[in-house]
Amino acid sequence: MHVSPDLxxxxxPEVTLRALDACHQDESYRKISEIVSADTALxxxxxxxxxxxxxxxxxxxxxxxxxxxxxxxxxxxxxVLTAALRQLLFELGGDEWQQLRDFWRHSLTTALTARxxxxxxxxxxxxxxxxxxxxxxxxxxxAIKTPATETKQHYLDHQxxxxxxxxxxxxxxxxxxDAMRYQQALPSELRDAGHLVKLISLATRLALSDAxxxxxxxxxxxLNEELTREINRRIGHEVSGMAASLxxxxxxxYNGENAxxxxxxxxxxxxxxxxxxxxxxxxxxxxxxxxxxxxxxTLITGLPALCFGHAGDNLVLLSxxxxxxxxxxxxxxxxxxxxxxxxxSGLPVTLGERSPTVLDRQLLSLLHTPSLLAVPVVNxxxxxxxxxxxxxNDQLQTTLELAGIFTRQLSTxxxxxPLPDGKAAADDKQLDQEIARDQLRKQVHExxxxxxxxxxxxxxxxxxxxxxxxxxxxxVIRDELDRAGNLLLQMSHTDATEHNSDxxxxxxxxESLARILEDSLFSSDNRNLKLTLCSQxxxxxxxxxxxxxxxxxxxxxxAESLPDEGGTVEVRTSCPVWQNQRTWVELEITDTGTGxxxxxxxxxxxxxxxxxxxxxxxxxxSIVKQLVDDMEGIIACRTGQEGTTFRILFPAASHKKNExx
Numbered sequence: 174m175h176v177s178p179d180l181x182x183x184x185x186p187e188v189t190l191r192a193l194d195a196c197h198q199d200e201s202y203r204k205i206s207e208i209v210s211a212d213t214a215l216x217x218x219x220x221x222x223x224x225x226x227x228x229x230x231x232x233x234x235x236x237x238x239x240x241x242x243x244x245x246x247x248x249x250x251x252x253v254l255t256a257a258l259r260q261l262l263f264e265l266g267g268d269e270w271q272q273l274r275d276f277w278r279h280s281l282t283t284a285l286t287a288r289x290x291x292x293x294x295x296x297x298x299x300x301x302x303x304x305x306x307x308x309x310x311x312x313x314x315x316a317i318k319t320p321a322t323e324t325k326q327h328y329l330d331h332q333x334x335x336x337x338x339x340x341x342x343x344x345x346x347x348x349x350x351d352a353m354r355y356q357q358a359l360p361s362e363l364r365d366a367g368h369l370v371k372l373i374s375l376a377t378r379l380a381l382s383d384a385x386x387x388x389x390x391x392x393x394x395x396l397n398e399e400l401t402r403e404i405n406r407r408i409g410h411e412v413s414g415m416a417a418s419l420x421x422x423x424x425x426x427y428n429g430e431n432a433x434x435x436x437x438x439x440x441x442x443x444x445x446x447x448x449x450x451x452x453x454x455x456x457x458x459x460x461x462x463x464x465x466x467x468x469x470x471t472l473i474t475g476l477p478a479l480c481f482g483h484a485g486d487n488l489v490l491l492s493x494x495x496x497x498x499x500x501x502x503x504x505x506x507x508x509x510x511x512x513x514x515x516x517x518s519g520l521p522v523t524l525g526e527r528s529p530t531v532l533d534r535q536l537l538s539l540l541h542t543p544s545l546l547a548v549p550v551v552n553x554x555x556x557x558x559x560x561x562x563x564x565x566n567d568q569l570q571t572t573l574e575l576a577g578i579f580t581r582q583l584s585t586x587x588x589x590x591p592l593p594d595g596k597a598a599a600d601d602k603q604l605d606q607e608i609a610r611d612q613l614r615k616q617v618h619e620x621x622x623x624x625x626x627x628x629x630x631x632x633x634x635x636x637x638x639x640x641x642x643x644x645x646x647x648x649v650i651r652d653e654l655d656r657a658g659n660l661l662l663q664m665s666h667t668d669a670t671e672h673n674s675d676x677x678x679x680x681x682x683x684e685s686l687a688r689i690l691e692d693s694l695f696s697s698d699n700r701n702l703k704l705t706l707c708s709q710x711x712x713x714x715x716x717x718x719x720x721x722x723x724x725x726x727x728x729x730x731x732a733e734s735l736p737d738e739g740g741t742v743e744v745r746t747s748c749p750v751w752q753n754q755r756t757w758v759e760l761e762i763t764d765t766g767t768g769x770x771x772x773x774x775x776x777x778x779x780x781x782x783x784x785x786x787x788x789x790x791x792x793x794x795s796i797v798k799q800l801v802d803d804m805e806g807i808i809a810c811r812t813g814q815e816g817t818t819f820r821i822l823f824p825a826a827s828h829k830k831n832e833x834x
Contacts, residue, residue, distance in 0.1 A: 182214035182311075183263045183318050184256065185277050186432035187419045189215075193257060193439060196250035197581050201681060203238075205249065210237045211415055213280050213314055216307050217339070218256055219244070224344040235345055236300040250585075257440055263318055265429070272317050274427040278412060279380055280307050280314075285408045287376035293404075294368070294394055302372045305345075305352050309373055311336050333357055360392040379405060403698075446579040449473045455586050460484070463550065463558040464492035466583055470560055474575050477540045479561040481512065488516060488559065495539055503532055512536065515547035516559050521573055522547045525566070536561050548576040552584045676826040677720055679711040679758055683744055686724055694732040699739025702728070707746045713758050714826035715804040726797050727762045727819050734766035734817065741765050749825055757807075757822035769812040777810060 192208045192215065209215045216237060223240035234240045241249055265273065284306030291302035312332030316325045328335065336353035352373040355366065360378075363371050375393045378386035382405050390396040416423050420432070449469035455462050460482040467480040471494040479493040483505060490501040503510075507517050510532040515522040524533060524545040536545055540563030549559045560580065564572060687704055695702045713720065724744075731742040741764070748758040769777065778798035801808040807822040 181259050182217060182314050183265065183273060184212045184214040185273060185419075185421060186429050186436045187421050188212045188277075189253065189257045190432065190436050190439060191419055192253045193250075193443075196253060197578065203684075206237050206241050209241070209249075209253075210284070210303065210307065211281055211419075212277070213307050213311055215253070215256060216304060217311060218252060219249070220304075220343045220345075222252060235298070235349070236304055238300060254440070254443060257436060265317075269317055270429045271427050273314075273429070274421065274423075276310070276313055276317065277421070278416070278423060280310060281415065282408055282412050283307070283309060283373075283376045283380040285411055286379050286404065287372050289404055289408060290372050290376060290379075290394070293396075294372070296368050296372060301345075301349070302369065302376075305340070305349055305369070305373050306376050308340060309336055309353060309356050309377055311339060360389040363393050379408075382409070442575055442578050443582070445473045446575065446582050449579065450582055450586060459557045459587060460491055462583075462587065467492045467560065468494055470562070470576065470579055473579060474562060474572055476572065477542065477563040479536065479539065480558060481516075481561065482558045483516070483556060488512065491558070493539070495541070499539070501535075508532065511545050511547045512559055512561055515549045516556055519549050519551045519556055521549070521577060523564075523566075523569065523573075537563070546572065546576065548573075548580050550580045550583055550587070552587050557587065676712050676714050677717045679713050679720065679746060679748075679760065679823065680706045682717065682720055683724065683746070686721060686728075687744070690725070690728055690732075694729060695742070697739065700732065700735060701739075701741045702732075703741055703743040705743060705745040707748055709748050711746055711748050711758050712826040713823040715806075715823055719800045719804060720823075723797050723800050723821065724760075724762075726794070730794070731762055731764035731766070731817070731819075734764050736767060740816075750822065752807075752822065756825040758825050760821045760823065761818055763816060763818040765816045767816075768814050769810070769817055774812070778808075 188208065188211060192205065195205045195208055209219060219237060219240045220234065223234040223243050234243060244252065284303045287306035288299045288303035291299040296302060310332050312328045312335040315335070316328040319325045319328060333354055333356055336356075337350040340353055341347075341350045348367055348369050351367060352369045355370050356374050356377050358366070358374055363374055371393050375389055378389045379401070380386075387398055387401050390401040391398070413423060421427070449472050450466060452472070453462075453465045453469045455465070463480050463482050467478050471478045477494050479495065480491045481488040482491045486505055487502045488505050490498060492498060503512070505513065505516055507513055508530065510530045511522045511524050512532060529537065533545060537543070540561070542563030542565060544564045544566045546562040546564050546569070547559055548562065549556050560576065562572065562576060683704060683706065687702055691702050694700070728742060728744065735742070743763045745761040745763070746759060750757045750759045778794050798808060801821055805824055809820045811818045811820070
C-alpha cells in the first residue's frame, strides 16, 4: 500500500501548543528544533516540505536543525499553524488519545536512545539517528488516525516497510531506508550490519526496557549490562522531564480533550488577528502600516486604541479609534509611564494598581477608560511603535493574548515586506552558508573528541613518569593540543557577520558552547557541567570570538582542576549588575576542585608554564586576562580548599541601537 510523503498525522495537542508558543515568542531556532523534534507528526511534515521540489535540487536535509535553517522560523510558524488547524480534523476517542500518548513516549524514548548510542559508539551524525528514531514506527501513528480496522492492521503489520518508503521519498538516503527496513532484525543478524542499522534496531529494543533489549546491546555493540541500564535510566528521566515541561501526564490515563480545546482557542485568536490585519492596507512605510492597523486592533479586542510610532527620540501619536487625534509627541526615554515602559522593555505593560503618571492620565482621558494597556510592536531589535488600549481590567488576560498575537503577526508583516531586487537571492545564499556552517560545527565536534581523549591520556601518562624533562615535554604537547582544541571550537562557531559584531548575547553563547564542552570535557559520569543562567537579556559589548576564547579557557581549566573522584563546574550569569557607576553582565565559573596552590596565586595571570592539573595557571589565564582587559572588563579570582571561582564583569550593551551605558 503506497503512502503519500505529504502525510497529515495527529500530534499531541500539548506539543503543538508549545511549538506555536515558541514561534510566537521568537525563541531561538535551537529551542524550536528541540520542541519539534519531540513529535513524529511535526518531524515528518517538516522533512517532507524541506526536501520538496519547492526548494529545488538542494542538498538533502537530514536533521530537524537543518530543516529549520532552510525553512526559516517564519515559514515554520506557518507550517506549525497549518498543522495545528489540521489537528482539529482528527476526531480521536478516549482509547485513541491513550494510544497517541503511548506512541509519543515510545518514539521519543527510541529517538533519545538512538542519539545516545550514536554518541557512545562515535557515529558521525547523532542528530540523524535521533530523527530516524522518531520516525521508525510512523506506521503506528498512521494506524491511530485510520478508522477502518482492516487498513489499520495493515499499517501496524508493515511499519518497517512504510518507514523505509517514507524516508526514501524524503531524500534521506539508502542507509536511512535500510535502518527503517531492518529495524526488527534479530541481534545475531546485525553484528556486521551498517552502523546506522544497528543503532536504530538496538534503540527500538532498548526503548522497551526489557531483558531482551539489555542482551541485544551486548550482542550488537558489546555494551555491558550496567552501562546499558544506566542509559535506559537516563533516557527515562529525560522523557519524563520533557513530558512534564509540556504538561503531558505519563503515569495516569491521558485524554487530550482539554488541551485540544485550548489549541482551538489559540488557533481562533490567531485567525482573528490574521483576518483583522488583512483588512488593513499593509503596504508603504512602517509608520503608515502602524497607523492603518490600529482600527484592526480595536476590531478584534473591542477596545479603543491609540497608535504611537517611534521617530528619533520621541513616540509620536499617529492614529487612533477615538475620533479627532491631537498632536502629541512624548520622549521615548524612560519616564515611568505605561507607554514608555512598554517601548523600552519590549513587553506589554498594564496600568493595574500602579499610580498613573501625567502621561498615563492624558492617555486615559483620550481613551475615556479607567485603565490602560500598552503593547509594543517588536521587530527584531527594533520597536517601531506601541499601541495603547483603553481597558477596564475585565478580561485582561484575553485582551493581552489577543493584542500579543496581533502585534506579533504585525511584526511578521513588517519583516516580510517585498525585498529589494537581489536581496532574495542573497538570503538564499546566506541560508546555504548557514547549513554548511552547521555541518562544519558537527565535523569539528567529531575532531575535537579524539583530541580530548589524547589530552587525558597524556595527563595520566605524565602522572606515572618521574623524569622532569619528559614531563615538561608532555606539558608542551598538552598546551599545543589545548591551542588546537580552542581553534577548532572557534571554527565551529564562526559566521560571516561575526567580525563586524560589537555585541553578543552571553546566555545563548554559553548554551551553545556547553553542548560541545559537555561531550569533550564532562563525558565521565562523575564530572558535571551545570549552567545557571539569568532570565534577563545578557547583551555584552564585546565580540563573539573573544567571549568564546575566555569561556573555553576557563571551563577547560576548571574541568582539569577537578579531582579523580569527580566534581562539578558551574557557569552562572547575572545581569544587570551595577558597579563603579556602570552596568555589567556578570559571568562566574566555579569548580569544586582543591583550589589554586599558594605558589601559583601571585603570578596567576602571568604567562608562566605550570602543570594544569595542579591548578588554574599557564598561558591560558594570561590570554584570558588580556582578552578581558581588551574588552574593558574586570576579572577576579576567589580560591580555597572548597574550589575556585573566576568572576568576570563584561560591559553591558543595550538592545536599543545607538544606546550604551
